[in-house]
Amino acid sequence: MKRTYRSKTAFVLAWVWVAFVAFNVYDLITRYSGKPSLVALAVLGALTALVYAVALRPATVLTEEALVGRNPFRTTYLPWASVEDVTVSHSVNVHYGDERVLRLWTPMSSARERAKAQRRGAPAPQRGRFRTEPTLSKGEQAAVEAFAGKTHADYVGEQIRERAESARRRQEEAAPVRVTWSYDAIAVLVVAVALVVAAIVV
Structure with missing residues (x-):
């Protein structure tokens, strides 16, 4: 039987962050204002790459054949x-x-x-003469x-x-x-780096 273990708190907060980023990216694209928008996109991209790598991707998967450690x-x-x-x-x-x-x-x-x-x-410490534990x-x-x-x-x-x-x-x-290698995490990192370079060059 396959079982997947991960940090539930980090996973939920990461998806909240992704929703926040999606809203802001839409807003930045519809109200594009040149370099300031690119800088904002670069910051969001870099933070999202970090969140993906350390909160969304890591998991410990127990399959029938092997232990799969996703770092x-x-x-x-x-x-x-x-x-x-x-x-x-x-x-x-x-x-x-x-x-x-x-x-x-x-x-x-x-x-x-x-x-x-x-x-x-x-x-559990016992107090008094009568116990009322369920x-x-x-x-x-x-x-x-x-x-x-x-x-x-x-x-x-x-x-x-x-x-x-x-x-x-x-x-x-x-x-x-x-x-x-985790090609998905590397791809997210490459996109983030490309956004940072674009914000610097443009």
């Missing part, structure tokens, strides 16, 4: 049998052949999120226990580790790791 300008296809270890700090780090490490851009865990997860994992169903209780003390990055790291261990149990052969 700003590169995509890494890492077959499950090639995964040797997974560690989680502020990011998910996937270790594979020759002591190489794939650092996934998303999801990441901040110090604040980790502290919140640790508080969530701690037992009774959880078995499914809800299992979910609470599964996420106790864990961030989203920890959860994704566990998913990667489980799929890699499953591939090893099936004795799958380690296929070659492929790293490709």
